[in-house]
Amino acid sequence: MTDGARLDVEGLDVQLGGASVLAGVSLTAPAGRTTAVLGPSGGGKSTLLRAVAGLIRPSTGRVLLDGVDVTSVPAHRRGVGLAFQDLALFPHRDVGANIGFGLRMQGVTGEEIARRTAEVLDLVGLPGFARRGVDTLSGGEAQRVALARALAPGPGVLCLDEPLAALDRVLHDRLVGELHALFATVGTTVVLVTHDQREALALADHLVVLGSGHVLQAGAPQQVWDQPATEEVARFVGHEVVDDWRGGGRVVLRPGAIRVTGVADTSGVRVVDAVFAGGHTTLTLDVPDIEGLVTTEVTDPTAPQWRGRDVTVEIDESRLWHLGR
């Protein structure tokens, strides 16, 4: 539908109210691909998107679209789409007028607006919603309308600020699947900001981890997952980190690192807690030589009753990732 633009952010510094929110952030979002920016709340993710969209001016640094410096181009002439975290659907306009707003600003005629609006509504799975009032929408519908509104003018770069944060788990998982398919259809460059590592890993072609205003690591999702650069990154993507692994420094436990092989009452590996989680049971273990407690998953049907017992474990060295001291 659209040709995505390549986005480059170079050395971006942003100060808000005297505090530094972004410090020297550089990243590239490849054209036509989905880039996920992952980080904790308050890490400057929304600020990054606002700077990319032109809503705030960075104190230093540049924003480039297809190599063209747009840092001083105001938001309304920049051609970057942004779907806000709180949606900000215009309450005085119906769904159709919300979606058509950007096209209208481009001077597109009424008929064409109606046609394109219907098209985008189909795309997000809300056919026939054009005349609905925005206050009649459910949470998931409102989210899709916000997405459709940002998509409609055909932006070269589409920014999504925590698009699924407000949804319940079932709806969330369904929309992740839908978004994945949608991004492939649309062909625009997507920059998606989220604090949810599952969402980031599921949707991203390219992953950027942002923490306290800095880029901590960037790369393919698989690479970031397998070889986290720092303890912070390892925790963001969902790994457990052991402070001191048998005197060898900090180690990331990737899934499968500790495998429980059976129950044996004298092994010295104590099950501190056992929590049944449906498909598996999560065991919290106290392993000698390892500082702190570690967790692992087992599928044994009797595992929920293992609390207080000892188990034998096998360590798969290939699933450990050494961070050094």
Added chain:
Amino acid sequence: MTRRRWAGVALVALPSLFVGALLVWPLAVVVDRALRPGGSLDLTPVTTAASDPSLWGVVWFTTWQAAISTVLTLAVALPAAWLFARNRFRGRGVLWALLVVPFVLPTVVVAAAFSSGPGSFAVPRGTLWAVLVAHTFLNYAVVVRIVGVAWADLADRYADAAAVLGAGTWQVARRITAPLLAPSVLAASSVVYLFSFTSFGVVLVLGGARLRTIEVEIYERVRQLDLGTAAVLAVAQMLLVVTLLWVAGRWAQRWSVTLRPTAPAPRVTDRWGRRLGAGLVALSMMVILGIPLVTLVARSVWGPQGWTWSYWSALDDRRGVLQAAPLEALVNSLVVAVVATAIAMVVGGLAVAGIMSLERDPHGSRLARPAAFDALLMLPLGASAVTVGLGLLLAFGRPPLDLRSSIVLVPVAQALVALPFVVRVLLPAARSIDASMRESAAVLGATPISVVRHVDVPLLARPIAVAGGFAFAIALGEFGATLVVARPNLPTLPLTVARLLGQPGALNRGQAMAVATLLMVVTVGVVLAVDQLRGGVRD
């Protein structure tokens, strides 16, 4: 009926009785007097009034001066609303609190400040100008507060969303900000129009012989003992007000939008152009808010021969034109206002408790609808102050119950005028108490009465104080109804000010300024103290 429903009905019974006997019945008597002057249907007073061109002139003047007052108020107040909604600056909280001053200042005090004589700035442009400026001043805060709060709630998110979609500054203003602000501007405008339409004290004092609103004309007819024409005019005015409210309600419905309020985050004023604009608006606010204060105080100590204390030192003096010394009037005012406040608080408090009890009833019937009762309590706002006074006079000024020579009608009239404000402060506060809080108390073993004692009352302590403060300020400054029902030898402060302003001579004028200053200090002191209590300054 459930026990709770019985409790609700019992709670609304007393307020209903109060409003019914002291407002609805008197208004019915006014209508009766207009349409059945001799005990049977007789339209002579109506046709006589309708064929009097001077009365049509009064109606026409009332209509257009209210329109111009509204436009002037919007022009002056909208920049101030922008200032509060979009800018963060030092002194913002103080300025916001001071905004309550013009709204609660008694109309006669404002009229005194803008009246002719030495030191007045409004007069060279004529009495009409003085009336319009006084209306603008009185209603300034209504627009700033209503529109300012709505504008702050818009935050930046809709404007940002529009900008990202390609809307420039002008497009954002036209397509986003203006339509989203329209409902609050409309709401504020209709309040201003209504207040200016039924304006009494300002026009009576400043309008001279020529300019009269319907409200002033009703009073003049009462004074001339032409009660028939007064009643016809009162009925006509009530019909016009109801029509206005209905039209405004229809528009409000059509324009309404549901805003999801966010935490208002005014921008730090950073750019120079914006700083300059904000500074100018803040300066204009200080001038506007300071006008009555400065002119009144100055004119109370400035005579034809220069500085003088004589106006103040004569406050305990009962001279020819006055039947009571101003200090006696002060005592009258305070006593009457305390009684009126007590009545308004008891009646309003019971009414709110009743409405809450009926609203919480899951099996509400159509017989005791809380909304209808709420509307009944708002009636004094629609029926003007002079009409309320006229009704009391007609209903209780003849055998078997002649209360004209008794003083009880004065606090009753003032309580009626204050009642809608008490309800409007208490009801939203009571509604905002989370039902789950009461339910937790109940689950923890609290009886319904302990729930009221330990949950509702502590949470409502501040709103109750605020409502009481407002009721007291309104009663203290009440002019229209008091003027109609008060006995000449027991005047209140506002009546004394008006009486002095109506007399020629520098001494009378100077003394009027001194009394008005006194009244202003007491009113503003009470209300600012209460506003501090509220602590609700959006800063």
